[in-house]
Structures are given as structure tokens and as C-alpha cells.
Amino acid sequence: MKLSVNSLLKNKTVLWLILFLSLLSLFKYLTMGNNRALLIFLLTAVIVNCFNKNMAIVLGSALVVTNILAANNTPFGYSGFGLLEGMVEKKKDKKEDKKEDKKEDKKEEDPSPSDSPPLNNSTTNVKKTSTA
Numbered sequence: 770m771k772l773s774v775n776s777l778l779k780n781k782t783v784l785w786l787i788l789f790l791s792l793l794s795l796f797k798y799l800t801m802g803n804n805r806a807l808l809i810f811l812l813t814a815v816i817v818n819c820f821n822k823n824m825a826i827v828l829g830s831a832l833v834v835t836n837i838l839a840a841n842n843t844p845f846g847y848s849g850f851g852l853l854e855g856m857v858e859k860k861k862d863k864k865e866d867k868k869e870d871k872k873e874d875k876k877e878e879d880p881s882p883s884d885s886p887p888l889n890n891s892t893t894n895v896k897k898t899s900t901a
Contacts, residue, residue, distance in 0.1 A: 784825045791828045794835070803839070810835040 777783055791810075798806040814831035821827060 778823055778825050780825075787825050787828045787832070791832050794832055798835075798839075806835050806839045809838055 795807065795810065798804075798810070810831050813834045814827050817827045817830045
């Protein structure tokens with residue numbers, strides 16, 4: 770049994786497999802909110818459909834083009850190979866933590882007047898009684 774590319778592209782099992790992968794990819798883009806990938810997938814599928822009526826080729830080419838563009842373009846794709854998430858914030862957080870630690874140390878050394886109870890030296894709570 771000799772398999773050729775032409776017979777594979779006309780096979781219904783291959784078509785269902787490509788359809789399943791395309792739907793899975795579209796669901797992923799929907800849940801991630803990646804509208805650009807959805808738009809590119811649909812535009813690629815429509816353009817390829819104008820030139821070729823084989824649905825396996827249409828869906829497969831749209832799937833390949835969208836995945837290549839989504840993986841290579843960092844603002845467009847969510848692969849994150851060139852980015853380390855949170856690295857800028859960690860440096861900022863460490864500086865803020867050090868500032869907060871210094872403020873807490875100063876409060877422990879020099880208590881402010883609002884931290885100590887008020888001193889009431891002028892009057893006493895002793896009742897004066899007159900003995901006349």
C-alpha cells in the first residue's frame with residue numbers, strides 16, 4: 770500500500786484530525802483572549818479557501834500560519850521565551866521592602882507622641898473636700 774500526499778489530503782480521518790486540532794487551537798485563543806490569532810486564523814482560512822477547496826489544506830494552512838505567527842511575535846503570542854515574568858516587579862518589591870523595614874526600625878527606636886499615652890501632670894484625680 771503506497772501512501773501519497775494526495776491520498777492523505779483526501780482522507781477523511783486526516784480531515785477530522787486537522788478539524789479537531791483547529792477547533793482546539795481556536796478554543797485556546799478564545800479562552801486566552803487572543804483576538805489577533807483568531808483574526809489571522811480566519812483570514813488565512815478564507816484566503817486559502819479562495820484558491821483551494823480542499824478543507825484539510827484550508828484548515829491545515831490556517832493552523833500552521835497562525836501558530837507560526839503566534840509563537841514568533843512576543844506581543845502577539847503568549848510563549849514567553851524572551852520574557853521573564855515579574856522580574857522588573859521583583860526588583861521594585863525588594864526596594865520597597867527595604868524602605869518599609871527602615872521605616873519600621875525608625876518607629877521602634879523613636880516612638881512618636883501618638884504612640885505613647887498622654888501625660889496628665891497638671892491635675893490629679895483626688896477629690897478635695899472642704900472641712901469647714
